[in-house]
Amino acid sequence: MEGNFIYFLGTGGSRHVMAEQLRSTGGTFFNINGVRGIIDPGPGALTQMVKAKSLLKPEELSAVILSHGHIDHCNDVNLVIDSMTRGGLRKRGTLFAPGEILNGKNQVLFNYLKPFLEKIEKFEPQKTYSLNGLSFSSSGLHQHGMETYGFSFFLGKEKLSFITDTAYFSNLVEFYENSKWLVVNLVLEENCGNAKHLDIKGVKELLIKIDPEIAVVTHFGKSILRKGPQKVASQLARETGIKKVIAAEDGLKIKLN
Template identity: 40%
Template sequence: MSEILFLGTAGARYVVAKQLRASAGTVIHINNSYLLLDPGPGTLVHLAKRKIPIEKIETIVVSHQHLDHSADLNIMVDAITEGGFKKRGTLFLTESALKEGILLSYLHSYLKKIELLKPYTFYESLPFKFKTTCLLKHTAENYGLLFYFPEGKIVGFITDTAFFDGLAEEFAEANILVIYTVRYKPLENVLHLSISDVKKILEKIRPEEVILTHFGMTMLKVNPFKVAQKLSKDLGLKIRACYDGMEIKI
């Protein structure tokens, strides 16, 4: 059985800085292997708290270089490779994140492999299989992700982006859709999704289940659980707001 564990659900500077929600990443667990997505600040601590065996994390995916997605990357690489004594793991990241230097140069050789994320590309780091979408509309190079589970389910992650025509269609095949919903209401020139964008997406595609996460302050103020409940009722879809430590079985 596979599962997804959302260690953290914080999504914007203030919520991260004050740790109003944890900003740790997301763990995907298939058989006896673990994938870590977007290791934001506190990831190492939350993995330890939950007793996740870090030596079994062989795959790390960083969607983009912003700190709430990558701050714990270096310590994670050190931790999973036992300080470089065990060459281990594959890191997936964008070229711009690599060039930005989010991975300290002395840690490069600790990893077995570093693979660059490109648009519309299929990646395998067994047992994990995933595909990138088109380039999303964000202040850093960033792609959406679709994970293919052995149970036959596809889980999509709409990572940081502004809304644009065609965004929903990129995730049409997802059975479960995770949406990084930073804002309650849209704000001009802020390249993040808001609830009205989520509505626009879900008017075009109808996944079996939707999980809202990566909340900024405007979402926390209005209570994400209530917002999800109302959205669920209005759209006739199963929509849930994520909480720190939420686990879903695939």
């Protein structure tokens, strides 16, 4: 069986980067303990999966995970569900998402696709979920202007965490402590106003306090792309003492071992 890995279908964040497709915005694919899933299938998720089809087959997915309902995180969710289930011919998979985007006025999921799924799980803060031997937990609520969660996956005793969109606040450290691998959405170079996103200073603070073995920054806004994600990653490594800080690129595969 193929080993555990994550694969970046997209590394772009913010409306400008998405609109100009300076980076793809397809989210992150994972294969953990034989369970294949996608986190935040933004615009281009299906296209990027099809491009890497030998590795990432939509019909083999069994988990679709949404952190929140902004378009750069969920635009392709309906497409991915339709492809995963072959238009509903093969009922399959579980969708995990915040309640406010499953039903009601901010709903992003097409009603007609709901019966195609085996299960729909509504996220609650700091709850553990399991799916075919994959165990993961939601974080507490992020500060992002809408219902938003990050996640931690458990690979034996080791923890892989995704800090999705959020402003910096001190509880983040407690949600993501003891992570061996930490993937962080780094949108801004500097948060000048009160944008509900992390900037370099906030990520540096988190890396120092959480102290992962391997940190990966992704979901870059325009200011980070202008500065150069590699340069930012090197700066973070230097300033935090974490030896391995990786700037994600579209199509990057990271083995988890």
